[in-house]
Structures are given as structure tokens and as C-alpha cells.
Amino acid sequence: MWHRVPRPQDGRVTEIITGLSMSPLELLAVPGAVALVVARWLPRAARPRVTIAAGAVLALSAIVLSVVGIRWQMLPVLTGAALALPSALSPLLRRRTGRPAWRARWWLALPGSVACIGLIATGPVAAWAFPVPVFPEPSGRFAVGTRVVQWTDPHRPETATADPRDRRTVVVQLWYPARKSPAGAQRARYLGRTEHEARTVSDALARHVGLPGFLVDGVPRARTHSVFNAPVAGGSGRFPVVLFSPGLGGVRTQNTAWAEELASHGYVVAALDHPYDSAAVVLADGRTITAKVTSTGDPDKDEKLGIGWTAVRAADLSFVLTQLGRLDRGETADPLTGRLDTGRAAVTGHSIGGGSAVQAARQDRRFDAVIDLDGYPYDPTSRPLHQPTLALTQAITPDTDPRYIPRLTKVLKHNTATSYRLTVPGAAHLTFMDAPLYLPPVPSILGSLGRTESPHLVAATTLAFLDTTLRHRPDALTAVLSAYGDLTVYHPGNRR
Incomplete structure (x- = not known):
């Protein structure tokens, strides 16, 4: 009787998902940001598709969230994605211009990728620590x-x-x-x-x-x-x-x-x-x-x-x-x-x-x-x-x-x-x-x-x-x- 039922907040997409304390768009933005970071480590053939899909998902989420109101918990997610974006887009842009693709040595890129993933991970943790409260469903007949x-x-x-x-x-x-x-x-x-x-x-x-x-x-x-x-x-x-x-x-x-x-x-x-x-x-x-x-x-x-x-x-x-x-x-x-x-x-x-x-x-x-x-x-x-x-x-x-x-x-x-x-x-x-x-x-x-x-x-x-x-x-x-x-x-x- 005290199970939490997700309900819309202010009629907007700040609806809370039970246990995760994030809206659907916020949940969508997190894997989009992670995918941008991970794209650099994927096989060459998969990188363009993953980068384009992740970028589109992240851009759509960011645009809609900016309209309805971005919670501060999403700022580290967007920051981590922004830091990863240049290295994710650079190979695509170089291919379009015919220039040879350049990639940093793995041992140089790894600390940056880990830092970006760490930044992105703090978003869900912060949303869990400071959620929009979801009230228990009253159990009486009225x-x-x-x-x-x-x-x-x-x-x-x-x-x-x-x-x-x-x-x-x-x-x-x-x-x-x-x-x-x-x-x-x-x-x-x-x-x-x-x-x-x-x-x-x-x-x-x-x-x-x-x-x-x-x-x-x-x-x-x-x-x-x-x-x-x-x-x-x-x-x-x-x-x-x-x-x-x-x-x-x-x-x-x-x-x-x-x-x-x-x-x-x-x-x-x-x-x-x-x-x-x-x-x-x-x-x-x-x-x-x-x-x-x-x-x-x-x-x-x-x-x-x-x-x-x-x-x-x-x-x-x-x-x-x-x-x-x-x-x-x-x-x-x-x-x-x-x-x-x-x-x-x-x-x-x-x-x-x-x-x-x-x-x-x-x-x-x-x-x-x-x-x-x-x-x-x-x-x-x-x-x-x-x-x-x-x-x-x-x-x-x-x-x-x-x-x-x-x-x-x-x-x-x-x-x-x-x-x-x-x-x-x-x-x-x-x-x-x-x-x-x-x-x-x-x-x-x-x-x-x-x-x-x-x-x-x-x-x-x-x-x-x-x-x-x-x-x-x-x-x-x-x-x-x-x-x-x-x-x-x-x-x-x-x-x-």
C-alpha cells in the first residue's frame, strides 16, 4: 500500500522514476553521454554510427531539458559529454574533409575518458541523493x-x-x-x-x-x-x-x-x-x-x-x-x-x-x-x-x-x-x-x-x-x- 507510484511533476518531464529519481529524458541523456565517451574505444566501423546516434540523443535531451528546466544534477552529465565531444567528432570531421583521422595514444586518452565517465556518473548519484520527492500512495479508502x-x-x-x-x-x-x-x-x-x-x-x-x-x-x-x-x-x-x-x-x-x-x-x-x-x-x-x-x-x-x-x-x-x-x-x-x-x-x-x-x-x-x-x-x-x-x-x-x-x-x-x-x-x-x-x-x-x-x-x-x-x-x-x-x-x- 505504500509502494511509490510515478506521477508527473508540474505536468512536465520531471516525472520521477521509482528508485532512480530521474526523468525519462534525464535517463536517456546519461547513456547518450556515456556512448560519446565510449565511441573512441569501439572498432573503427562502429564509431561513426555510435557517435551520430549518441550525439542526436544527447542533443535532443539537452534541448528539451533546457526548455522545461535543467536540474543541477544533470550539469556534470552534460559537462562530461561536452568534454568528450571533440574527440568523438574529430574523426568524423576529418573523414568528411579527406584528411587522415588522428587518434591520441590510448594511454593518453584513457585518463580523459575515465574522468568524463566519472563526471557523468555523478549525475545519477546526485539525483538519487537529492531527488524530487515522491510521496507514498495513501492507503485509506478516501x-x-x-x-x-x-x-x-x-x-x-x-x-x-x-x-x-x-x-x-x-x-x-x-x-x-x-x-x-x-x-x-x-x-x-x-x-x-x-x-x-x-x-x-x-x-x-x-x-x-x-x-x-x-x-x-x-x-x-x-x-x-x-x-x-x-x-x-x-x-x-x-x-x-x-x-x-x-x-x-x-x-x-x-x-x-x-x-x-x-x-x-x-x-x-x-x-x-x-x-x-x-x-x-x-x-x-x-x-x-x-x-x-x-x-x-x-x-x-x-x-x-x-x-x-x-x-x-x-x-x-x-x-x-x-x-x-x-x-x-x-x-x-x-x-x-x-x-x-x-x-x-x-x-x-x-x-x-x-x-x-x-x-x-x-x-x-x-x-x-x-x-x-x-x-x-x-x-x-x-x-x-x-x-x-x-x-x-x-x-x-x-x-x-x-x-x-x-x-x-x-x-x-x-x-x-x-x-x-x-x-x-x-x-x-x-x-x-x-x-x-x-x-x-x-x-x-x-x-x-x-x-x-x-x-x-x-x-x-x-x-x-x-x-x-x-x-x-x-x-x-x-x-x-x-x-x-x-x-x-x-x-x-x-x-x-
């Missing part, structure tokens, strides 16, 4: 719709600006069960409503983590499985809601694979952009707000800052739940009116968003369940939780913050409802978001679970937890969770 809303809280000033009239505004993306769209329906972009927004957010994310923007230029090209403004699924059933807060500098779409999977199973996911915290937030009026919040690297300072950051985020989450209730009651005209079951609501988050979810649940009992995706709890008062909680954590190593697990364990032990901590072997901090789909599989950053297993694990464990806590399905939750890692269950009243 198609998935998505749209973006913007809400301003008139009662809460914006503390990140000096303007006393400025009020806190959040941008929220909704993924919801939808009717099946026509086969040709345009799929939603990954990082934004428009190409400009997607590239703005991609560039901001790259700057936030210190990467050159061109390395991840495939990310804003990606299309998801959702359709913008698709009609809500038929019937009169009401859908539980799941709110999501991203990591520090993260954005509302950072867990799209997870959100689409939940929506396909009948949940409405509402993911927040927190202005001045998210890497970039594009508002309805076109303004872009970039992050002001950043980690200092000093654990003690970050602890104090984190308390304030999570307090703002927790207030955002409660405000959005209120707005969803108003939307469901029809106070604002909306296709989801009457379809949201805000009486069954979960609050979730990744990293600091997970800590914010814990904080929001402490102060807002309307949340019925909590999911913390490798997030550090910041609340200094240690007020108890009263909702079932699932905490997914990365594999614990000597580099793990020594305060993290003790603090998290204390929170879970003092919960008045049953809590679960699942430590996932082979997981790293970014395992719990979409990053494994488009970043190089470096174990220390993304873990060792792979591009397919990482999103599957997050979706399978959280979906089982939500079905048990919000839908009260008698699933063997502990058995499901245990299949993915080391599970600890904390029952109310057992604080040992």
Missing part, C-alpha cells in the same frame, strides 16, 4: 483534498513585532477526506499553493539548515496526492480532527505524507505555520514572514527560550481548534461545515512542535489525545497530562541530550491516562517528517530506515493510536506499536 486558510486572533497581540495593533495570525493547511477527482486533476504542490510560494519556502528551509538552495531545488517541483479544494467526501459522517505543529523553523507541509495517510483514513489534519517561527510563511496578502526564532546552541538558554516558544505555539493550537469548531458550526461558510468532529480532537507535533502539543493538551482539555514526535517537553511546572499520549523517539545514543528521556519519562509517568513511549531503532530526529523522501540517506541525520519505511512507520503507529483513542476501536495497540520498536507503557497510578 481520496484526499487540501486547502489553506488564514485566521487572525483578535484577542491576542503579536509579541514578535513592536506594533501594538498587530494581532496573532496563523496559516493552516487542511487535509481532509474527499471525493475522487478526475484522472487529470492537478495535484497540489508540496510546499505551497503556487510555484512562487513553494520556491520561497524551499529557499527559506535551505537557509535555515545551512544548505545551498540549489541542492534541494527538486523539492518545490514535487506534487503530492492531494487535490486543492477537492469536494468533501460524500455522506454525513463527521471526521475527527488532528492538529499538527512543525519543528523549529519547520513548515506546515513538513509531514505531508503522514497528513495524507491520515486523511485517507477519515481524519481531518490541520497543520499550522507559526509566523516568525516557521522558516517562511506566505500570507494571503502576499507578504512573506521569515523566522526570527532560532536556537542558540546553549542548552540552558534554549531551555528558557523554549518555554516561551512552546507557550505561543500552544496558544496557536488552541485558537485553531476553536476556529475549527466555528467552521463546523457554520459561523463561516465552508464545505467542511457539519463534517468536523471537534469533540474528538488530537494534538500532535514534531520536535518543538511535539513539546508544544504536550503544552497545549495540559492547558486545553478539549484535546483528547496527544502525539509527540521526538519532541522535548518544556513546561517547567510539570503539570500532569490527562489525555492518552504517544511519544515516538529516535534511537538513544551518547549524543542524545541527557535531559530528554528523563524529562519525557517524567511527563508520561505523571499522566492520569495511559501513555506510550516507542523508541524506534534506526530512527533519527528527521525520520519523523518528510525529510527522508528528499535528503541524502545519511543515518546520523535521517536514520537508517530508508525512504519508504520512515513515512510508513510514522503513519502506521500514529494511525493505530488515533483509531484506539479517538474512535475507540478495540485494536491491539500495544502489539502494533511493539512491532516497530521498544515500547514502554505507563499506566495511570504506576509512577515507578
Whole structure:
């Protein structure tokens, strides 16, 4: 159910071939370039035919790619071909002019050929390391719709600006069960409503983590499985809601694979952009707000800052739940009116968003369940939780913050409802978001679970937890969770 199905990107030839991360034209250009290099080493009779065929294929590919947009991963391929071109064409041109063909000694030509092949080979490797992400096919019975809303809280000033009239505004993306769209329906972009927004957010994310923007230029090209403004699924059933807060500098779409999977199973996911915290937030009026919040690297300072950051985020989450209730009651005209079951609501988050979810649940009992995706709890008062909680954590190593697990364990032990901590072997901090789909599989950053297993694990464990806590399905939750890692269950009243 989680097999990746190739889909067109932007309706262009940047379609991704499963496992290779290259388009058909890109795949065609690579053997064309290799053939130009190899032609010099073929028998004399075969050289002209191979050179002409390879040159034609490469020229056609380069022309079309230049029109639709050449990805940087193809530059070494084209460079290697360009370096090999003179030696490949020279014998043909000399024959046409009647001049005797000249060939360099093999021991002189061999280093150049090897260098060209090496250059060409870096193209597929780079495309594999930094692909256009291809999202897992949602496995539920519903198609998935998505749209973006913007809400301003008139009662809460914006503390990140000096303007006393400025009020806190959040941008929220909704993924919801939808009717099946026509086969040709345009799929939603990954990082934004428009190409400009997607590239703005991609560039901001790259700057936030210190990467050159061109390395991840495939990310804003990606299309998801959702359709913008698709009609809500038929019937009169009401859908539980799941709110999501991203990591520090993260954005509302950072867990799209997870959100689409939940929506396909009948949940409405509402993911927040927190202005001045998210890497970039594009508002309805076109303004872009970039992050002001950043980690200092000093654990003690970050602890104090984190308390304030999570307090703002927790207030955002409660405000959005209120707005969803108003939307469901029809106070604002909306296709989801009457379809949201805000009486069954979960609050979730990744990293600091997970800590914010814990904080929001402490102060807002309307949340019925909590999911913390490798997030550090910041609340200094240690007020108890009263909702079932699932905490997914990365594999614990000597580099793990020594305060993290003790603090998290204390929170879970003092919960008045049953809590679960699942430590996932082979997981790293970014395992719990979409990053494994488009970043190089470096174990220390993304873990060792792979591009397919990482999103599957997050979706399978959280979906089982939500079905048990919000839908009260008698699933063997502990058995499901245990299949993915080391599970600890904390029952109310057992604080040992």
C-alpha cells in the first residue's frame, strides 16, 4: 500500500522514476553521454554510427531539458559529454574533409575518458541523493483534498513585532477526506499553493539548515496526492480532527505524507505555520514572514527560550481548534461545515512542535489525545497530562541530550491516562517528517530506515493510536506499536 507510484511533476518531464529519481529524458541523456565517451574505444566501423546516434540523443535531451528546466544534477552529465565531444567528432570531421583521422595514444586518452565517465556518473548519484520527492500512495479508502486558510486572533497581540495593533495570525493547511477527482486533476504542490510560494519556502528551509538552495531545488517541483479544494467526501459522517505543529523553523507541509495517510483514513489534519517561527510563511496578502526564532546552541538558554516558544505555539493550537469548531458550526461558510468532529480532537507535533502539543493538551482539555514526535517537553511546572499520549523517539545514543528521556519519562509517568513511549531503532530526529523522501540517506541525520519505511512507520503507529483513542476501536495497540520498536507503557497510578 505504500509502494511509490510515478506521477508527473508540474505536468512536465520531471516525472520521477521509482528508485532512480530521474526523468525519462534525464535517463536517456546519461547513456547518450556515456556512448560519446565510449565511441573512441569501439572498432573503427562502429564509431561513426555510435557517435551520430549518441550525439542526436544527447542533443535532443539537452534541448528539451533546457526548455522545461535543467536540474543541477544533470550539469556534470552534460559537462562530461561536452568534454568528450571533440574527440568523438574529430574523426568524423576529418573523414568528411579527406584528411587522415588522428587518434591520441590510448594511454593518453584513457585518463580523459575515465574522468568524463566519472563526471557523468555523478549525475545519477546526485539525483538519487537529492531527488524530487515522491510521496507514498495513501492507503485509506478516501481520496484526499487540501486547502489553506488564514485566521487572525483578535484577542491576542503579536509579541514578535513592536506594533501594538498587530494581532496573532496563523496559516493552516487542511487535509481532509474527499471525493475522487478526475484522472487529470492537478495535484497540489508540496510546499505551497503556487510555484512562487513553494520556491520561497524551499529557499527559506535551505537557509535555515545551512544548505545551498540549489541542492534541494527538486523539492518545490514535487506534487503530492492531494487535490486543492477537492469536494468533501460524500455522506454525513463527521471526521475527527488532528492538529499538527512543525519543528523549529519547520513548515506546515513538513509531514505531508503522514497528513495524507491520515486523511485517507477519515481524519481531518490541520497543520499550522507559526509566523516568525516557521522558516517562511506566505500570507494571503502576499507578504512573506521569515523566522526570527532560532536556537542558540546553549542548552540552558534554549531551555528558557523554549518555554516561551512552546507557550505561543500552544496558544496557536488552541485558537485553531476553536476556529475549527466555528467552521463546523457554520459561523463561516465552508464545505467542511457539519463534517468536523471537534469533540474528538488530537494534538500532535514534531520536535518543538511535539513539546508544544504536550503544552497545549495540559492547558486545553478539549484535546483528547496527544502525539509527540521526538519532541522535548518544556513546561517547567510539570503539570500532569490527562489525555492518552504517544511519544515516538529516535534511537538513544551518547549524543542524545541527557535531559530528554528523563524529562519525557517524567511527563508520561505523571499522566492520569495511559501513555506510550516507542523508541524506534534506526530512527533519527528527521525520520519523523518528510525529510527522508528528499535528503541524502545519511543515518546520523535521517536514520537508517530508508525512504519508504520512515513515512510508513510514522503513519502506521500514529494511525493505530488515533483509531484506539479517538474512535475507540478495540485494536491491539500495544502489539502494533511493539512491532516497530521498544515500547514502554505507563499506566495511570504506576509512577515507578
